[in-house]
Amino acid sequence: MTATATPRVPVSRDPRVSPLSRLTASPVLRLVVKRLLMAIPIMLGVTVLTFWVLSLIPGNAAQQLLGPEATPEDIALLEQQLGLDKPGVVRYFDWLQGAVTGDLGNSLVSRQPVSEILSARLPVTAELVFLAFVVSLVLAVPVALLAAHKPGGVMDRISMMISTLGLSVANYVLALLLVLVFAVSLGWLPAIGYTPLEDGLWANLRGMILPSAAIGFPLFCYYTRFLRGDLVDQMQQEEYVTTARAKGVGSWAVLIKHAFRNSSFGLITIVGLNLGALIGGTVIIEQIFALPGIGQMLLQAINTRDFVVVQAAVVIFALVAVVANLVVDLLYAVLDPRIRYGSR
Amino acid sequence: MSSKRTAAFPAEDATVSEGVIVPETAGRHRPATAASPGEPLLVVEDLRVQFTRGGRKINAVNGLSYELAPGSMLAIIGESGSGKSVSSRALMGLLPPTAKISGSVRFDGRDLLGLSEREMQSLRGGDIAMVFQDPARSLNPTMKIGAQITEAVRLHSDLDKKGAQARAVELLKLVRLPAAERRFHEYPHQLSGGMRQRVMIAIALAGEPRLLIADEATTALDVTTQAQIMELLVELQQRLGMAVIMISHDLGLAASYAQDVVVMYAGRAVEYAPTKVLFANVRMPYTHALLGAIPALDREPHSLFEVTPGQPPDLSALPKGCPFRPRCSNATDQCLEMPPFTEHDPEHWFACWHPVGSGTGKHTANGEQR
Structure with a gap:
């Protein structure tokens, strides 16, 4: 602040803003x-x-x-x-x-640079996680809305039954069941193996359907139950829902336009927290389906005591968790007008 | 806001002729008072609401009856759990489907309890609107207030999005929200409690209601804001020719604004009269006790309030006879039989065997204890 000759005018500065935030606008x-x-x-x-x-x-x-x-x-x-x-x-x-310095070292076992191993394996795990994540979420939202529209109704009971089942079955058991039904009995899908995307989208997806279903289904059940519960709470306890109904808004519109928006914060939190479990699930599932991803790499590296590779996998997982939490917090700010970062 | 369209509601500075302004747009052209003179807009007869919770039957409303003339204001007074809120939500069809509702509610000749959900939906926010107690919780926190009003406007008019938005701004001006155009784009948390309640009223007015139910609409506000909101409600009532049901626990508030008062206790109407008649001659000991609990300036300093002993009865196990009997100083064995709710004096209904001033009990007309 340089002294000026003009009359002292109080600098209009928000006292709540710390010096750090003035540096980063x-x-x-x-x-x-x-x-x-x-x-x-x-x-x-x-x-x-x-x-x-x-x-x-x-x-x-x-x-x-x-x-x-x-x-x-x-x-x-x-x-x-x-x-x-x-x-x-x-x-x-x-x-x-x-x-x-960016050098993750060489594998003790194969002497390959870790960065090379990662660039080959990361896309496999990323695809698996992405498919499981998107499918579970995209299915969970409409199912939860259907269930919450009439608590205790037919849809609610069906979804409750399915999700209880899904939550009580471990994903590796589910994986084996899926293989038994869709690969062994019906022969629709391959039981194991990975086809790179370059060999065709469908060939690639065919191999990914069962593993991503094994990881995604329990998540779908969890998201559905959580969202259904939160929606019902909003519908039954929140006054703004009564206001909307008193305005003459129809029951579906109240659910989708009013309650769902407010329930989405809770859902985002749950999804963010579960991302760790989602990635952890890849370790076993990649093993079962023989997918050459990070999870499989991690397991092999632990067996061979290849600490350089283990460290790389752990760093990647931790980084994903940190970024996921950051994205969740940023999403809050986008969705909830009451949250504005930087004003404290 | 200089739209060529005729304003549906007059802006603040519009002249008010004869106290009533007839909305000119939004497809509905109707006089402010639709029912013919003398015919009530709303007739509630023997309304009963029962909830079942954990196997116990809770009788929230036990035979409530009253009438409301078009354009008039009725106050329903009672303490928490007296059934005043539940009864008005029953009119609006806002109770959960588990609630058992019986009796009859005739609005403009139509029996509301017999309407389908679809018919009820078009009535809600249209002919009958409601303002709730807590403006902090009654608005959707994730929607801009403009969008929340526009939604209500579009549900009850043929206006397109633009027209509905313009109308929403008009409504905000009508309820005297300062800087309406700017506030239109703000979220509820950016507004004060009084401003939020103005927004709630604007939403309620969106469908040009003939009946506005204000459910403890000023309870959550501080006293100054409370008076401003009440003044606004009374002014709008007169300008738009709406009937208003004011639900409150505040007898003083009712005395200042309402034409008629219903006093409820344990889900029943215990006294019902025009405000002037009621306050000139309170008959029901419960109403008398309520009045005794109001602080007044002319009260002797450090004197004790008259306290009604006991608590309101458990609605799942109502006492035999008059529900106020266990707390009433006038009670006798006769009170074990339910006193009928009848018109004892002209226009003055109450349900009591030993009313105040009848000389049979300890309470006398001037409140002295014998």
Whole structure:
């Protein structure tokens, strides 16, 4: 503030705005930057934990590579080549040094650069997660609306039955059932394997239907039940619903135009929180359906004690969780006019 | 707002002739008072509402009767749980389907309780509109107020989107919302309580109602705002020729504005009379007790309020006879029999065996305890 000759006019400045927000003009940008900065300690914590847990498991990559017949001399030699003879702390910081400069290192087992492995496997998992996510959500909304329109009605009972079933069956059991019915008995869809997108969309999708259904169906059940419950609460307890009805708005329009909008905040929270479970579910499902994704890679890497690859997978999962939560918070602001970031 | 279209409602500065302005657009051309003179707009007879909750039957309304003349204001007074809100929601068909409703409600000659949901829907917000207690919860928090009014306008007129929006702004001006054009694009949380209640009234007026039910419409507001909203309601009632049912627990408010008063207790009407008649000569001990609980300036400082002992009865287990009997100082064994709700004095209905001033009980007309 430079002194001026003009009469002192109080600077019209919102006292609630902190100096930081004056630097970054947009409050949304500020939120994004803040969250991404917060991701740093999260990543450090997650990788340290993973590293530590892996070191507790007996055996290391050298032993796994050479097999049970190997002599201690051979193992010691390979350990030296792989750098496994160094203390754990040193190895962690070696890895960290590479990771922050963008070098995720090479797989201890295949000697392939981790970045190459990831670029091959990430699209598979991403497609699986995306399909499961979109299908579960897109189906859950209309089913929940149908159920909530008449609580206790036929649609409500049917959806309740289906969703209770879906919630009580583990996704790997469901996966095996799906394979049994649609691949073995009916022969409509392949039981295992992955066809790249380059070989045709339908060929690719055919292989993805069963795995994404196995992951998506329990989620669909969960979303349906949650949204149905929240909608019924809104319809029965909220005064704005009564106002809408008193205006002469029809029951469907009250449900869709008024209640659903207000229920969507809860749904978004649930969806965001579940994204972790969704990605975690890929580990088993990719194994069952032999899909070459991140989950399968993670499992193999744990078996071979390939800590470099495990770390990469863990970093990716944690990053997705952080970004998902950020997106959820940004969506609140878009949907709920009462939330405006930056005004506190 | 300089639309060429004739304003459906006059703007603030329009001259008001004979206290009544007839809406000119929106497809409906009708005089402010549709029913012929002397014929009531609304007749409620022996209205009963019963809920079943956890196997227990809750008798929320137990035989309520009253009449409402076109363009007049009726106050329904009672404490929480007296059935005043439930009875008016029953008229609007706003109760959950589990509610058992009986009796008869005739609005402009039509029996409302016999209407289908579709017919009821066109009536709601059209001929009968409602304003609720808590303006903070009664507006949809995720919709701009303009959209919420426009929605109501479009449901009850043939106006296109643009016309309905223009009309919504007119309505906001009619309810004296400052800076109506700007507020149109704001959300409920950006408005004060009084402004929100004005928006609620604007929504209620969108269908040019002949009956407006104000359910504790000023209870959640501070006293100054309360008076402003009441003045607005009375002014609109006169300008638009609407009948108003004012539901309140505030006897003083009723005395200041309403032409007729119904006092409810435990789901029953216990006293019903024109305001002047009622306050000149309160007969029902319950009404008398309510009056005794109102603070007044001429009261002796530090004097105790008259407190009615006991609590309102459990609606699932009403006492035998008069529901007020357990709390009434005039009660005798005769009160174990339900007193009929009859017109004891001209225009003055009440249900009591030993009314105030009859000399049979402790309460006398001037409130002294013998």
